[in-house]
Amino acid sequence: MMKHRLFWPLMVLVVLLLFNLIYSPDFFSIKMRDGHLYGSLIDILNFGSPLILVAIGMTLVIATGGIDLSVGSVVAITGAMACLSISRANDQNGLVAVLGAVGIALVLSAALGLWNGFLVARIGIQPIIATLILMVAGRGIAQLITNGQIITVLSPKYQYIGAGSLLTLPFSIFIVAAMFVIASLLTRKTALGLFIEAVGCKPTASRLAGVRSRTVMLAVYMFCGLCAGIAGLLLSSNVSSADGNNAGLWYELDAILAVVIGGTSLTGGRFYLAGTLVGALIIQTLTTTIYMVGVPPEITLVVKALVVLAVCLVQSEKFRGLLRGRPKAGPLQTANPEVKRHA
Template sequence: MNLFKSMYINAARLKLLWPSIGIALILLFNALFTPGFFHIRLQDGHLFGSLIDILNRGTPILIISLGMTLVIAKEGIDISVGSVLAIAASMAAFLLQKQFPFIVALIAGLGIGVLCGLWNGLLVAKLKIQPMIATLILLTVGRGIAQLISGGKIITISNPAYRFVGGGYWLGLPFAVILAAAVLILLYAITRKTAFGLFLEAVGANRVSSEFAGIHSTRIMITVYVICGFCAALAGIIVSSNITGADSNNAGLWFELDAILAVVIGGTSMRGGRFYLGGTVLGALFIQTLTTTIYTLGVPSESVMVVKAVVIIFISLIQSDVLRDIFSGMIRKKTGKKVLVNEAAA
C-alpha cells in the first residue's frame, strides 16, 4: 500500500499525467461504444482509420500549439494565429492561381507568416504593448488582409505539388503528420539542445533578472513570435492544401483557442517559465481525439464548443492555487508526507 501511495505521489508530479489520462479515458470510451474505432486498414499503400484521421486532422492545431508553447513560455500570448493562417493560405493560393511556381508560393506563404510573427514580436518586445492587445491587432486586421488577397472569394487550388503537402501520403502516413513530426523534432533540438531553451525559460520566469544575467530578452521575445508565426503559416499551407482551397473567412477560425488550450492541458503554465513540448503534443491530440469522438457519435457540431468549454473550466480549476492547497492537504493527510503544492497539482 505504501508503494502504491509513493507511486501515486511521483505520478502526480509528472506534467504529462493529466493529458495522458484524458486521452486514455476517451480511447476507452471509444473502445466500448464506437465499433471499429481502432480498426486501421491498408489501402493503396496508405493507412486509413479513425486513429489516422485523428493524427491527420489534428496536425494544424498541433503545429500551431508547438509555436504557441514557446510564446506562452515567455509569459506571452498570440491570439492572431488563426488570422495568420488565413493570410498565409490566401497568399500561397493567390500566387498559384497566378501561375507562379509551387516553391515561390510556398516560400511566400511561409514568409508572410514570419513577417506577421515579427510584427507581433516588435509590438510586444520593442513597444512594450501587452501581448493580448498587440496580437489582437493582427487578429482583427488579419482577416481583412486575407480577404483583400483572395478578393473575398474561396480560391481553389489545382497544383498537385501543393495538394500533396496536406493531402498526400508518404511511407503510408499522411505527409502532414510527417511535417508535424519534423517541426516537433526541430523545436525540441532548438530548445533542449541549445542555450535558447534555457534563455527562454529564464526570460519567462523573470525578465528583469534574466536581463541582469546578460540575456538579451528582446531578441528572445521576438524570436518566439517569429517561430509562432511560421508555425501558423505552415498550418495554413496544410489546411488549404487539404481542402484544395483557401477560405479567408473561415480558415483557422478559433484555432487560437484550441492552441492555447492544448498548451495549458500539456502542463505549460500561462505564467511563463518552464514549458513542455511533449505535453503540448498530448494536449493537441486530446483535443482532436475529443472532437473526433463527438463527431463519430453524431453529436451536433455546435456541441463541440460546449464540451471544450467544460474542459477549459476543469483545467482552470486544476490550476487554482486554492484547489492545489486542498489537493496537497488531502495527499498529506492520507500519506503522512509533505508534498509541494505545485508538484501535487502538476
C-alpha cells in the same frame, strides 16, 4: 509515476480514446488500403497536425510570458497567399509555381510573427493587445487577398502537402514531426530554452544577467508565426482552396488550451513541448469524438467546454486533494472550518 507531469494529460487522452470504443468498436483498427493506412487514429493525427503546429509555436510564446492571439489570422493569410499565387501561375501544377507559393507564404508568416515580436519587444505593447491587432486586422487582410471569395486551386503538387501520403502515412504527420523535433532541438540542445524560460520568469533579472531578452522575444514570435504559416499551408492544401473568412478560425483558443493542458503556465517560465503535443491531441480527439458520437451541432461547443473543464480539474492537484477529502491550502478550498475566535 502519478507524480510525472505527463501522467494526467496522458490519462485523459487514453480515457477519451477508450470512450470511443463504446460508439465505434473498430475505433482502434488501422487498415491498409491502396498502399495507405486508414483509421480513426491516423485521422486524429492528420487532422490534428495544424493545431499541433500552432500549439508548438504558442508554447514558446507563452513561455516568455506572452501570448499570440493572431495565429488563426496568420493561418488564413498564408493559405490565401499561397492559393492566390498558385492560381495566378500559368501552370498551376508547376514545381516552380508551387515552391514559389510555399516560399512566399512562409516568408510572409515569419514576417507577420516578427511584426508581433516587434510590437511586444521593441515598442513594449502588452502581448495580448499587440497580437490582438493582427488577429482582427489579419482576417481583413486574408479577405483582401482572396477578394472576399474562396480561391480554389487545381494543383496535385500543392495538394500533396496537406493531403498526400508518404510511406503509407499522411505527409502532414511528417511535417509536424519535423517541426516538433526542430523545436525540441532548438530549445533543449542550444541555450535558447534556458533564455526563454529565464525571460518568461523574470524579465528584469534576465536582462541584468545579460540575456538579450528582446532578441529572444523577437525570435519566439517569429517562430510562432512561421508555425502558424505552415499550419495554414496544410489546411488550405488539404482542401485545395483558401477561405479568408473561416480558415483557422478560433485556432488561437484551441492552441492556448493545448499549451495549458500540457502543463505550461500562462505566467511564463517553464515550458513543456511534449505536454503541448499531448494537449493538442486531447483537443483533436475530443473534436473527433464529438462528431463520432453524433452530438447535435448546436451543443457541440458546450460539450467541448465541459470536457475541457473536466480535464483542467483532473489536472489540478488541489482539486484531486479535495476529492480525496484531504484538502490542502488554496483558493479552491472552501470547506475549511472557520478559525476559532474568542470574543
